[in-house]
Amino acid sequence: MMEDKQLNELWQQYDAKLQEARILNLQSWVLNLQQFERLQKEKASRKLRGITGIKLLGVVLGLAWSIFLLFLVWHSLHWSRIFFVVSLTAIALITLYAVIMYVGHLALINQINNEDAVLAQQEKISRLQASTLHVCRILFLQMPFYCFWFITPEMLQNEWLKNLLITLPITIGFTWLAVWLYRNISVENTEKKWFRILFSSREWTYPVKALKILGEIEEYKRSVVVN
């Protein structure tokens, strides 16, 4: 088995090789800092506007949708529309919860500072980037409520067989799927096939990577407790 000393010697050789190679033209970049600074500022502000813009849009649309649903609920408060009222209220509350999460993450954007200790800083950035995934898993919980909003007490009496054979199994199926997704969209499953298929598109790349780093941070925190 290799000793610490041998590992260190290898690192020293690597260091010497890097110094010789002069792969990066550090000095010329430093001398062109002003021009570079201007370009980077533009890039950074575009990125920040991008993150903030998406989150703000989420907040505005989520709020508008919740208000619309609660407006419908307010005008439907009657026993004959009990399923409509229950499902729309649940959907509105879940959406509002997601909106509150987004608002919290918008506040995190202003706390990002590269001079903070690595773990604390990475946790903030990763939480921010993984928030889209967390909001998504919360929104999945709405699924079963979309399955029975149209049912009325009369329908239950007159068409009970149809509801028993079609609506009930569909609602149970979606409830199971929603709870399963809520519990399983987590860092432990990022390498599983279903996870990679579900979040394969480009916009999920950052949140999934952020989730992996959050997993590493949690591991570090657990080590602290163990020690």
Next chain:
Amino acid sequence: MNTATDKAGFVKLIEENKGIILKICGSYCNNPSDREDLAQEIIYQLWKSGKNFNPDYKFSTWMYRVALNVAISYYRKEKKGPQLTPVEELHIDIIEDTTVDNEKERNLQLLQQFIAELKQLDKALILLWFEDKSYKEIADIMGITETNVATRINRVKQQLKNKFEVHKTSE
């Protein structure tokens, strides 16, 4: 930081500490163009943050914090993720290359490969250990306790040694 806010002083500081930047970029990016991009990003962030530097702290601690935070964040931005050369392919390349000291060169490439395969935070930790930083300074840079630093470093070193061992036995 007076020296860093003035350009000449900043150039001097970067020159003196360029090894740190080169090694961090080398460990977090395999692709040369990504490596250059990351180095530029680190230098810019150091320049930008220079005015906030508190001279009561060690310059290297501050520099490592900024550079590692930028490097780990950069990993998340990489579209394809780290592109690693499989060790087997690396081995074949090296065996065919007769112009260099094969054994030494192979171990160097394996070390780079094995470090690149580490988790992002473990990578930061082992880089600091290789740089001969004290457990106290590593704890300060990473934001964890010294005991945790010691435990995690031992685990990561063991991981690296095991990888060398496995590779050696598979030859």
